[in-house]
Amino acid sequence: MSIVVVGSVAFDDVTSPAGSVKNVLAGAATYFALAASYFTQVRVVAVVGDDFTSEHEQVFAKRRIDTRGIERQTGLSFRWGGTYGENLNEAISNFTHLNVFEKFDPKLPAEYADSDFLFLANIQPKLQANVRRQMRGVKLTGCDTMNFWIKGAREDLAETLKLVDVLLINDTETKMLAGESNLPRAAQKVLAMGPKALVIKHGEYGATIFFRDGAFSIGHHPFRAPALPIESVVDPTGAGDSFAGGFMGYIASQEELNREVIKRALFYGSVMGSFVVERFGTERLQSLTREEIDARFQIFRELTHLR
Amino acid sequence: MSIVVVGSVAFDDVTSPAGSVKNVLAGAATYFALAASYFTQVRVVAVVGDDFTSEHEQVFAKRRIDTRGIERQTGLSFRWGGTYGENLNEAISNFTHLNVFEKFDPKLPAEYADSDFLFLANIQPKLQANVRRQMRGVKLTGCDTMNFWIKGAREDLAETLKLVDVLLINDTETKMLAGESNLPRAAQKVLAMGPKALVIKHGEYGATIFFRDGAFSIGHHPFRAPALPIESVVDPTGAGDSFAGGFMGYIASQEELNREVIKRALFYGSVMGSFVVERFGTERLQSLTREEIDARFQIFRELTHLR
Numbered sequence: 001m002s003i004v005v006v007g008s009v010a011f012d013d014v015t016s017p018a019g020s021v022k023n024v025l026a027g028a029a030t031y032f033a034l035a036a037s038y039f040t041q042v043r044v045v046a047v048v049g050d051d052f053t054s055e056h057e058q059v060f061a062k063r064r065i066d067t068r069g070i071e072r073q074t075g076l077s078f079r080w081g082g083t084y085g086e087n088l089n090e091a092i093s094n095f096t097h098l099n100v101f102e103k104f105d106p107k108l109p110a111e112y113a114d115s116d117f118l119f120l121a122n123i124q125p126k127l128q129a130n131v132r133r134q135m136r137g138v139k140l141t142g143c144d145t146m147n148f149w150i151k152g153a154r155e156d157l158a159e160t161l162k163l164v165d166v167l168l169i170n171d172t173e174t175k176m177l178a179g180e181s182n183l184p185r186a187a188q189k190v191l192a193m194g195p196k197a198l199v200i201k202h203g204e205y206g207a208t209i210f211f212r213d214g215a216f217s218i219g220h221h222p223f224r225a226p227a228l229p230i231e232s233v234v235d236p237t238g239a240g241d242s243f244a245g246g247f248m249g250y251i252a253s254q255e256e257l258n259r260e261v262i263k264r265a266l267f268y269g270s271v272m273g274s275f276v277v278e279r280f281g282t283e284r285l286q287s288l289t290r291e292e293i294d295a296r297f298q299i300f301r302e303l304t305h306l307r
Numbered sequence: 308m309s310i311v312v313v314g315s316v317a318f319d320d321v322t323s324p325a326g327s328v329k330n331v332l333a334g335a336a337t338y339f340a341l342a343a344s345y346f347t348q349v350r351v352v353a354v355v356g357d358d359f360t361s362e363h364e365q366v367f368a369k370r371r372i373d374t375r376g377i378e379r380q381t382g383l384s385f386r387w388g389g390t391y392g393e394n395l396n397e398a399i400s401n402f403t404h405l406n407v408f409e410k411f412d413p414k415l416p417a418e419y420a421d422s423d424f425l426f427l428a429n430i431q432p433k434l435q436a437n438v439r440r441q442m443r444g445v446k447l448t449g450c451d452t453m454n455f456w457i458k459g460a461r462e463d464l465a466e467t468l469k470l471v472d473v474l475l476i477n478d479t480e481t482k483m484l485a486g487e488s489n490l491p492r493a494a495q496k497v498l499a500m501g502p503k504a505l506v507i508k509h510g511e512y513g514a515t516i517f518f519r520d521g522a523f524s525i526g527h528h529p530f531r532a533p534a535l536p537i538e539s540v541v542d543p544t545g546a547g548d549s550f551a552g553g554f555m556g557y558i559a560s561q562e563e564l565n566r567e568v569i570k571r572a573l574f575y576g577s578v579m580g581s582f583v584v585e586r587f588g589t590e591r592l593q594s595l596t597r598e599e600i601d602a603r604f605q606i607f608r609e610l611t612h613l614r
Contacts, residue, residue, distance in 0.1 A: 086488045086489075087488045088489075181393045181394045182393075182395075182538060182540070183511065183536065184536040184537060184538045185538050187536075188538075202512055204490065205509055205512035205513070206512070206531075208536060210536075221609065221610070222536050222610065223610060223611070224513075224533045224610050224611050225611075226531045226533075226611075229490065229491040229494075229515060229517075229529050230491060231489060231491045231492050231495075233489070260613070260614050263613055263614075264613060267613065301613065302528065303528070303529065303530060303531050304530070304531050304532075304533075304611050304612070305611070305612055305613070306567070306570050306571055306574065306608065306612070307567050307570075
């Protein structure tokens, strides 16, 4: 089954203790699409400028990602520059040039309408809601957001949350959204806002999924997936989007949606997040094999499972 | 098999969002001993004042904990007062009165000499080393420490680390001890200082054990245990010591020391940590049953295990 992702396709300049790159293909929709492409057919809705060339088009084509929804405009694509220090948890933004992304008005190609799955990457909540409403037949919608919208567009976000099934955010975003410092209590408050499930990404500590009572008819007990202890993180950019790609991509690849599928999806999310940070930009995601992915899945299992 | 624990027996005044208690029996050795007592015979080495009465003695006796190594002195026992805010991760210390603990000089009763296991709770590293040297036949020594000694008694601590098998500390302590902000790299540096294994406690995110290459002949791959998402933490005091009690107590209860035993021990550590925070002081640890403990172990398994 196929999944539509709506979000940014961008070019990044990144500096980390491991080195420095310029103009690398990036953006939430790119990371998501590449990660999910190892599991299912992916269709992208985004906007790019003249700097998006056939070389970049090839990156998507090689992974058989449908790019008919990538709108071309005159001007430059979204560009971001960031620097990571020794503590790789947070980047210092050097610049954010929205360029053609500033007036992004996502348009779904008619050919995408039969997709059963949708992922709303981190864009203005109103745009997320618009896209969601354009896909009436969708079975499961995943959604990301960020502090900027939680603070600055809370009402729009509240409307969007009523339309999505799974929200994927981090600890800080969960606490801010709920106005509650205890994470499990914050999770319950977020679930009361609409989503059936909430995936909280803990960075180097993995992720936890919380369910609304009775959601998906699979009970409400939470489930935790670890992250891999990684000694050499090269570039943490896109880890969250790649996590979402693995998570949603795996779900979209399965016939049924049950608790076991969601648990394995959480592991696959962590797996994809663990790969992407090994190289700058999307490089690692461009050249994986399903065998490598499943071998790492096994490592995650051994990292956490008793006999 | 029996385990000796050396550390503080104290009385705490604790305030948290859940309420307030005064003069509750506490201290690292108390938390450790009670938690470990559900798995194995525990022997305590500590010092107390006149305020330690037969009522407190009974708390240990009920759990069949050997208190012949608890020295009685004239004066007051160690007393600590702390307040936890909404974010329960760290207490504000209101007072720390070392009292008779100030000149604590641990003496091992002759009857303790045949114990195979030893846990050095958080005391001056020189005292830890002295105790370790008094127990020549010990099979496995666990050790705790804190920022205060890492900063203020680094050389003494380095000597102690050469004498212990498993060090149990938290993320911040690991990074400070190693002078390294990447946790897996910091773990390798700490292991190079002496211990065969390092348990890093991540608070609400669980714990990871890292092994030195070839340690215990069980390979070097790390293992992670989760923590339970708890909505109502009443009093986080003693969580780390109770974790250590569950971890070391379970190991001491097993005939063999292999990777599976250590993995389960990490889970039992998390289990005991999850119980103690449900009530003030050691209350919850005084009245558990092994059935309750194993039922929660099952919950931890379901929280993390794929089919």
